Amino acid sequence: MNILITGHSGFIGSHTADYFLEQGHIVYGIARSLRPNCPHRQYTIDIDNYDILSKLVNEKCIDIIVHFAGKPIVADCDKDPFGAFKVNGLGTAAILEAARYANVKKTIIIETDKVYGFQEKVPTTEDAVLNPGSPYEFSKVLAAMFCNFYREHYKMDVISVRPVNVFGPGDYSFTRIVPAAMRNIANGKGIPVQKHAVNIQRNFIYVKDVAKMMYLLATEKTKHNVYNLSTNESVSILDFATHITKILVHNVD
Template sequence: SVRGGLENYFLVERILNEYEIDVCFHLGAQTIVPTANRSPLSTFESNIKGTWNILEAARNSKLLKALVVASTDKVYGESPTLPYRETDKLAATHPYDVSKACADMLCTSYYHTYGLPVAVTRCGNIFGGGDLNFNRIIPGTIRSVLRNERPVIRSNGKFIRDYVYAGDIADANLRLAEALLAGKEHGEAFNFSWEQPQSVIEIAKKVLKIMGSKLEPAILNQAANEIPEQYLSSEKARARLGWKPEWDFDTGLKKTIEWYKQYLKPA
């Protein structure tokens, strides 16, 4: 493995060349919304500069045949018409959302200008084992239950979001890369979600129910610069990539809970 920052162009270019990379998944970013609000410049460095470095290194590579770039549903901004579709305009307003929208548009630019074999994924809220950001609702609630502490909800609990299991997103990335290698979907963006929007409080209560806990969530109502309702249509991904979620929400949630039980159990 190689450790380094995406902000270092020469390192990114060297990695693609020395390791003879032909398929690249650009998943690295500063993804935490409150951090972006507090520190927009470092978020822009990571998410915008990091992406143009990947794109430029890919453009200069003689071997790279497919580049999949992770974006987010937040690039669509606040919309009166839901679910979001790929034909909707990008209308981000807050630092994290804008950083990803810029990255998204850079991909479009590199495809149209240089013919780069790049495509973009726009996903709902991804969950699964391995996510150690315990400010997020699912890992945070699981850890709280295991510690017998009240789960904390930063917002008012009413925000509506899409959720999708990490295993399904791994499959989505692979399908999109295969399409690029086959000469298809260059310059395209795809939404990936379960198409089952739920409120944050509903998610917390499902975790509590599955874990057999009677704890009550503490609602802080402190979230800032977040969009009240966001959810996606995955119709395009179904029609053109043959993608659909393999795991239903409860099954994915149970698998996730088991991972954290093992990870957080006392040594």
């Protein structure tokens, strides 16, 4: 099949593109910057540029779109909420419209578990009410609403995926807890844990497992439209810091 991966040069997108390629599919990648030594065809396209995006999807006879591209850093979205709404919200709409126009078989949109915001009931299920509390979360809720609209109104096969904290090789966003902790330890520093965050629970999933899940959702018949993607285990921030520090023989500050 012909697969289009948006954000293919990013952390999760690069692993997903590589996995599809390993399975024998033809992969096309789009992003704002080129990926060094890229093993598949790639293009520099802004996802909110509908005309160019739609032309590419048509010309390459794309069967499946997996959409990762966007503004993923919470702090960046806080500084530029309009940019977040435009890229994460309207960018998703552009992807869906290009998919509709080209009769793409299936479109997979990567959202986030953060769309649920604070929930009284845990673990959170896919039918929970969305409760955004930040520009990043709200921008992803916009994406979720566009997905639902295209599913309901145009009867398109659109899958929404809401992963928890993803970790693994290639993540250089040091505002995220795992790469930040690794960098501190590599520099001979401990991992600072703020008192108010000691008991906060986080769930982590390995990036290569996410890539495999994207492949299964793309190639297998699915029963649902929305999938939370996580493990069955949560860990407190303090336990996380203690565990990773013990592994690398350092002390927690």
